[in-house]
Amino acid sequence: MAANSPRKLPRKPASTLAEKWTTVDGVDVFYRESPTPAPDARVLAHLHGFGLSGRYLLPTAERLADEFHTFxxxxxxxGRSGKRKDMLDIPDLAHAAMDFFDDQGVEKVSLVGNSMGCPVILECAHHYPERVERxxxxxxxxxLFNRPLxxxxxxxxMDAPREPTRMARVAVPDYLRFGVPSTARLFKALTQYPSLERLLALKIPTLVVLGEKDPLLPHAHRIDEIASRTDNHVLVVLLEGAAHAINFSHPEQLAHVIRLFMDDRPIGNDPDWPEHMRVYEVHRGANHPPAKD
Structure with a gap:
């Protein structure tokens, strides 16, 4: 056991997923996994955002855990994983994520990220294109849209009051644990990362999900304008009423969209959703796989 991260499990598990520990490059890593994944299930991993742990991703991940081998x-x-003094930029986090999948014996994976988790995914796909499926x-x-600090x-x-109030019970302890020095270093690395260039250079099917009320992102029409400049594999959808932490605030709708995307089915709305919950397709790249009926 690494000395920098005591392996303590809560008295009551926070998830229906199995809670586990492993050691990667001498650092204790805490993770959650589908309890009984099917042998042929596709692997789907969820990567968290800036200063947070994977805990706020659980509402969406749990809804997909029976269909996919979920991490x-x-x-x-x-979060509860140990720290590495040399790791506070996007490439390092991407390599750490792939090292974790090596440790788990995962050869190919589809990745779901929120906020900072998205640049980490882009970096994974850039350096390991043969291993990231979607x-x-x-x-x-x-x-640039998030600079300066x-x-x-x-x-x-602006985003905080647009999220569910229960999000604070998850986010505040994570942010406090992450700390001010780490926040300053990682923010600089995050805002300097060439996300747009990496996104448009992807050669794998890619889904971008935007919240209509998200103040951290340009408006959806700007995303469409940029994405339309080049042939790509990017599908962009807008979720009405959502802000930034969609994985936490709108897990049913997000899980629904991810299922459709993973099976190359048309992105549509579930008739059982409340009337104010709608998904709109904003952009479909010319090279995106055609939707299956």
Whole structure:
């Protein structure tokens, strides 16, 4: 057991997923996994955002865990996982994620990320294109739109009242554990990461999910304008009424969209949703696989 991360499990598990530990490159890594995945199930891993753990991703991950071999790790330095002094930029986190999949014997994986988890996924696909099958980028963060730091802080302040109040019980302890020095270092790395270039260079089917009320992202029409400049494999959908933490606030709708995307089915609405819950397709790249009826 690594000395920098005591392996303590809560008295009451926070998830219906199995809660486990492993050691990767000498660092204790905490993760959640489908309790009894089918031998032929496709692997789907969920990567968390800035300063957070994988805990807030669980509402969506749990809804998909019976259909996919699901992993929700706390990346090194986040949540309950141990820390590495040399790891606070996007490439390092991407390599750490792939090292975790090596440890789990996973050769190919589809990745679902929220916020900072999206640049981490882009970096994984850039360096390990043969191992990432599909990408789901939910509320991707970083780049010029979130600079300088005071602008990002203002955007976060605008987002907070748009999220469910119960999100604070998950986010605040994670942010406090992550700490101010780590926040400053990683913010600089995140905003300097070339997310747009990486996104448009992807050669794998990619789904981008945006919240209509997300103050951390440009408006959906701007995303469509940029994506339309080049042939790509990017499918962009807009979720009405959602803000930034869609994986937590709208898990039923997000899980529904991910299922359709994973099976190359048309992106549509579930008739059982409340009237104010709607998904709209904003952009479909010319090279995106045609939807199956």
């Amino acid at each position: 929700v790790p706390d990346l090194p330095g986040f 990408a789901v980028l939910v509320s991707p963060a970083g780049g 005071r602008r990002a802080m203002a955007q976060l302040a």
